Amino acid sequence: MKCPVCEKAELKKGKIREIMFGTDLGEFPALICANCKESFTDEATTRQIEKAAKKKGIWGLGKTTKIAKAGNSIVVRIPKPIADFLRIKAGQEAFVHPEKDKLVVEAR
Ligand SMILES: [Zn+2]
Numbered sequence: 407m408k409c410p411v412c413e414k415a416e417l418k419k420g421k422i423r424e425i426m427f428g429t430d431l432g433e434f435p436a437l438i439c440a441n442c443k444e445s446f447t448d449e450a451t452t453r454q455i456e457k458a459a460k461k462k463g464i465w466g467l468g469k470t471t472k473i474a475k476a477g478n479s480i481v482v483r484i485p486k487p488i489a490d491f492l493r494i495k496a497g498q499e500a501f502v503h504p505e506k507d508k509l510v511v512e513a514r
Pocket residue numbers: 409410411412413414415439440441442443444
C-alpha cells in the first residue's frame with residue numbers, strides 16, 4: 407500500500423513509540439512510510455493506545471479552554487482534570503513564558 411500522505415513510498419510494517427503529553431505509552435505495531443515517516447495504526451492498535459493512555463491517567467487531558475480578560479491581563483482557565491493530574495491548586499505561584507508559539511505554564 408502506498409503512503410496516503412506523500413504518495414511516494416510503500417508503507418512497511420514497523421513499530422512506533424507513542425508519546426502522549428510527554429508520557430511514554432510504549433511501542434505499538436504500525437505501518438510506516440519510508441519517505442515521510444508518517445505512521446498508521448489499525449483500529450485494534452488505536453484502542454490499545456487509548457487503553458494505555460487511560461491506564462496512565464492521561465486520556466482526554468487535552469482540552470479546549472477559553473481565554474478570558476481580567477484587567478490588563480488575560481486569564482487561561484485550566485480544566486479540573488488537568489489541574490488534578492498536575493496537582494496544581496488555585497493560589498499557587500506559576501512561571502509563565504513563551505516557547506516558540508506556545509505558552510508554557512510551570513506551576514511551582
Ligand atoms: Zn509518506
